[in-house]
Amino acid sequence: MKQVTAAVLLIGDEVLSGRTQDKNLQQIAQFLAPLGINISECRVVPDVEEEIVDAVNTLRAKADYVFTTGGIGPTHDDITADSIARAFGVGIDVRADALAIIEHWYEKTGTPLTESRKRMARIPDTASLIENPVTGAPGFQTGNVFTLAGVPKIARGMLEDIAHRLEGGAVTRSRSVKGEGLREGDIAVQLGELQSEYPDVSIGSYPYFLELQDGKLRRGTQLVVRATDETRLDAVIDRIIALVKGLGHEPELA
Structure with a gap:
């Protein structure tokens, strides 16, 4: 079975400034993993059309799917829809199908539909709509690019209308082994050799430090193995367990 990849493009000055803490990358990755789609790259760009267009065109040529978040609201700096249209070389305007959804939503909630809110119905030509069960205003799919809202709760809701579109x-x-008291440097050489022997398996090494109540430090290393072939995954895990034991530590499967 082939490897399918996705890229995530986080759009917004507020993300780059640190005012907004991104949660979308994590939830998109967690949503895609059970579908056999792995995130291969993530970029963050400001609310600048040239930057968005360049990033979209680069990522959609590299990855099977691209997910953008942010910049499809009602304000002047919400320029993602225009940028996507430019990236694909298509027109953009208020679409009747999107406007009907927004009109129905605002009528249902008793909220005035202002001209600025109608901006959320501006959809690139040829794009298909993505349902938004949280606030009504739809996202959209253009080619292999899925454009979602920036608010994590809304973006997560939109993902439910995407799974059936993905191959x-x-x-x-993923499996992992903890070595209490194990230092990364103690096993680095052996892990490098193991990685060379199993190039199709990802082996990660992550030290951890826990401060105890008496002020002492509890440390160790967690070794995480990821692979699509379960037999190869188990073989590497068994080798790592043997390595940890050989270095005088008790391995703990996590």
Whole structure:
């Protein structure tokens, strides 16, 4: 089964400034993983059309799917829809299908539909709508690019209308081994050799430090193995367990 990849493009000055803490990358990755789609790249760009267009065109040529978040609201700096239209070389205007959804939503909630809110119905030509069960205003799909809202709760709701549009690949499995008291440097050489022997398996090494109540420090290393072939995954895990034991530590499967 082939490897299927996705890229995430986070759009917004507020993300770059640190005013907004991004949660979308994590929830998109978690949503895609069971479908056999792995995130291969993530970029963050400001609310600048040239930057958005360049990033979209670069990422959609590299990855099977691209997910953008942010910049499709009602304000002047919400320029993602225009940028997507420019990236694909198509027109953009208020679309009747999108406007009907927004009109129905605002009528249902008793909220005035202002001209600025109608901006959320501006959809690139040829794009298909993505349902928004949280606030009504739809996202949209243009080619292999899915354009979602920036608010995490809204973006997550939109993902439910995307899964059926995706062609998944081999699902990546993950297992890990903890070595209490194990330092990264103690096992670095052996892990490098193991990685060379199993190039199709991802082996990650992550030290951890826990401060105890008496002020002492509890440390160790967690070794995370990821692969699409479960037999290869188990073989590497068994080798790592043996390595940890050989270095005098008790391995703990996590």
